[in-house]
Amino acid sequence: MKLSHDVVIVGSGLAGLRAALEASQYYDVAVVSKLFPLRSHSGAAQGGIAAALANEEEDHIDWHFFDTVKGSDYLGDQDAIELLVNDALPTLFELEHLGTPFSRTAEGKIAQRKFGGHTKNYGEAAVLRACYAADRTGHVLLHTLYEQCVKNNVKFYNEYYAVDLLVKDNITRGLVAYDMPNGRFVSFHSKVVMFGTGGYGRAYKITSNAHANTGDGLGITVRAGIPLEDMEFVQFHPTGIYAYGILVTEGARGEGGYLLNNDGERFMKQYAPKVMELAPRDLVSRSIWTEINEGRGIDGKRCVHLDLRHLGEERLKERLPEIMGFCRKLVGVDPVKEPIPIEPTAHYSMGGIPVTVDAEVLADGIDNKVEGFYAAGECACVSVHGANRLGTNSLLDAVVYGRRAGKSIVRFLNENGTVKAEYVEDQFKASLDRVDKIKNNTGTEKVGTLRNELQAVMNEKVGVYRDENNLKEGLTKVEELEQRFANIQIDDKGTVFNTDLAEALELGNLLDFARHIVAGALNRHESRGGHARIDFPKRDDNDWLKHTIALRKDDGTIEFTYKPVVITKFQPQERKY
């Protein structure tokens, strides 16, 4: 079946919904999502969204600018970061005007809290910058944007799973999707396709991410012959619940929580004496791993403690009710009475689909655009986060660049009209053939087994600390898993809600870009932000102050080219907290 729209947006998190809200005012927009929109993982974001509103204390856009550049370990593109921090204020006010139920100050303004790496006066001390709604910030933002889409009659295709992009001669033609409730494959013929498909935490065993976060947009992009940018930079959030990976917001430390080792010592004083627990995530995660590696994990285990007891029950209930709830319900730990065992958890992808500051996807990663193809949010690499993202900058990125994508799409259609490029039936058929092969394959491998092995090897070999031997072993294992994936067999041969098939396609996507991460990490001979090489412990601005552009060749190997970092105001300097 063939459907037709001016614009097809894939993903219904903050980036996709914000873009839809913008573009649907002028053009025929459809949002395609594998989940009902309110299930999107943006809704799991807890702690806040950054903007230098100065509602609680002095703050300046320029401080936010500097913090984000420094937080990125100087790999962030400063033109893109400047847009992000400038747009932050109008974006936040707009979210409030749309109805977001933010927590409030005594004066009735949007309340703000401290977060890692956000400082006053260019690094002096932590600053109150994260706008929040208790520890449900993503939840209320997702609901608010969805509500506005309902109000504006945006067309949704829910539980449609995106399979492949239709693109030929560098011109977008549409999208192939699996309509799960109706049990059929459909093609969307469109002038524009935008991805807001989110991250891929499920490439890792210990992750804060939802089961749905399998980087589908990245897999599709790779199969379309487009490179990915900076994929070696994976963020490990310092405080995932031990053995589960479930996120405990950095807001817990923003509210005054301590990190303690087995000696009961606030170990962050060794690593970040000025801001302690509110150092950026890469630094805190490395510090935790160092404590564990040197034998100061709790009872010799792979965890340390996050202690919130001194904050008191009343404050915890008011500011951190969600984490109180799931610590008690899921883990059996009461944060009022006992410290929470935590370990770093795979959380966010700094890398992604290379785009311009107007969310246009770059076919070569550098300057050649794919006409009509856009991306924003976690799946895209603008790059505002460089080598390490600051907490609360991701929601901001999703909304600011989702909005920019919407505006950019409208401009494109205004200038070029809505007549679509010729439909490519042969590509649709090729995509269906690929799916049929997976569905009807009679091999001996199970999807669950291969996925477990991938998640384990990524956790063990491509984690917080990396070195050549581990990365080489990791790469070999990923290559092996790719081959074994060709020999799978699934149980479900049906058409309606074949989640067995959907999971196989998800694993296929994870495997299509896993090499970009591992080979990228092996290739980068330095330590910067979230990429920490034991064998190359220093940042190397002479050779590596540049973005990685990684293209998967037909034989599966990765070809690297590079793109210079945009530096406008802040010259790289040593990064200390």
Add this chain to the structure above:
Amino acid sequence: MKIKLRLFRYNPETDTKPHYKTYEVEADKKEKVLDLLHRVKWEQDGTLAFRRSCAHGICGSCAMTVNGENMLTCEALIGNLKKQHTITIDPLPSLPVIKDLIVNMDTFYQKYTVIKPYLINNNPPPPTERLQSMQEQRLIDESTWCIMCGACSTSCPSNWSNPDFLGPAALLKAYRFIFDSRDDGAGERLNILDHSDGVWRCRTIFNCVEACPKEIDVTFHLSQLKKAIVTREI
């Protein structure tokens, strides 16, 4: 411990009617029902279909009926279940089943749309945020916790007997806007609720309160809506 999972199965393409199938899995009391469903799907029978995503109680995908009670399976600790050796899992009641544990939630979402689930304020916004006091925010806070999982509405006997009843989830969402100090749509929403299929069909049975995984006192909020209708000036 060994657990028997008795699962509701229905494949629209091959089955004329639903049936139960029992799977035996090894499990720990600290695990969640969702972990066991995954174990069945990934290790024994890939045809089993169910919804899930975040696995920590915020996305609202995985509400099902476990041993007769509606709950999120990702939060349902085996050790907390009254009956642990045999666990029966059904799809949410009163909605049409699409496949196995997946129900068609279209009517549930349509009811949400009916109550105008968005801020209505036609005044031009100020250059910064609209002010809202902490007290005003607290008035709606609890109602914003809702994750739209459907556990409440599908547990409501008034909803079972009258499928046109808007149900607790949609009514709670109406409360969230009607009592928002920034919203001007209270009148038009109360008109929608002041109807035999609106808030008056709530008979304060409290099933919704018991079913809500976010521990929202839904019935209290609905009582406030009734009060608002009775006391408003027409």
